[in-house]
Amino acid sequence: MEATEAVEPAQNTPAPVPDPGPEPPARPAPRRRRIARTVGLIAIAAVIGLVGGTAVGYGIQADREPTPLPPLNQPGLAYPKPLPKGQKQKRLPAAEDRQAKAQGDLRKLLLPKPAGAKEDEYAEDVDGWMTVDTFAAMFKNPGEALEDQLDLEIRRVAATSWITGEHKRTHIRLIQYRSSAVLGAQEFTEGQHAYLPDEDWADEDGTPIKGSTDGRSYVFPVDRKPGYLDLYEARAVFHRGDIAVEIFVTDTKKISGKEIRSLAERQLGRL
Template sequence: MESAQTTPEGVPAAAPGPAVTRPEPPSVPVPADPAPTARRRGRRTLALLAAAAVLGVVGGVAVGYGVQAQREPTSLPPLNQVDLAYPAKPAAKGQEPAVLAAAADRGLRTEGDLRKLLLPKPSGAKDVPFAPDDRWRSVASYSNTFTSPSGAFEYLLDNGVRRVASTAWRVGQYKTVEINLVQFRSNDRLGAADHAAEQRGYEEDDSGYGEPIKGSTDGRTYLLPVDKEEGYLDVYEARAIFHRGDVMVQIFVTDTKKVSQKEITSLAERQLGRL
């Protein structure tokens, strides 16, 4: 883990902001008149809000937190109290229900298998090598998609990350879709909202304010400028970033042809509807 840097006064200095990017594979020289090569575009940065207390944590403690953050929650015993259940039917109009109807309690959806809330892979789509086989991505693995993995790891733990569900697929020869559901613990930190706001801030610096996602408080979609490099196919990318409750959502669509606003909007609205 990276050691904390200090100023002359002895106050820990903020760590450099990690970038949300999976390291690109080494560039391969292109022979004369070949078929163009497709490449993956890098991700944008995540500012590291590192507090002195977090930077001072020793390696063993940080690893322990990482292991604990990736464990499945232990079921609690039933409450020793009667008549504490969800009503069979919603309360009549104008009446305040004694308890929230199960169908309206979004918390129930995210307390089970988070992977079931991921959009399913469409018919005919193919697997991609960077997607986890069981659709669980460890916090360490997710942190490795940042340019400063140790800084990202500390940031996520400090904000109460709980678990990450992830899926990805390929359509045709080059188009890939990747979705990450990053769930945070319920505490005094608004982990999901903060993580989403951080990512949107960097997208807006590079791609403008994007388009709002219907049904989301402040979710946005972004169409990135085309990425050109001699000897490679052009790379187009669209992204969606939003949160609902304790889950922050990232969607990335990458292709060698322009990604439409309609496509990224549809993916975002469908994923939002499952949370």
């Protein structure tokens, strides 16, 4: 019996490696960057198109002739209407010309003293006129008030005052501003209306004055102090044109709202 030779395994032979198969395909790049880039390009193109279109549109419009407006359906509405040939505009009589009245003697526009009234020896006016610095001295801060009045282009102040009964005093001031300062009288009036409703003054909103656009009358609460008679006060403030009006009534007896409004309406009628 033949002996079988043992076969020795080869030395340093590596173990077999299993076949992994075909390689997987490469991972596709994310699409987000491509989409964002596309949207950005579209937005830039839209802006450029809008700006370019606007510029071209303005250029085309600028080169065109202006389009005339259609004629009025009622051409006779032109104002002022021309007078017939040979006729001239009639001037208003002085009694109806408000501007002529205001440019004359301002004292003539003040309400006259009622019958039986006495002169007020403490009145600040002299012969119906009040100087601008005297008028400014009536305010809490005379220096500031004078500066404000000069800024408003104050022109002159006409004033009157009288006493009726035992203690009732009435003061009226017509403060006129230069025609160049159209709003001078209005601004002064608005300034008075701004503080008079405060509780330290009339403590009420006031009552409109008939016939005036911004006039209001105020009846103050009674002022009582030990050792003194009760003090009642009423005021009216309004303006007409370049003239501002202040009316003051003080008394030791109650003053009705009807009384101060009646004074204001009669003074307004003279303007």
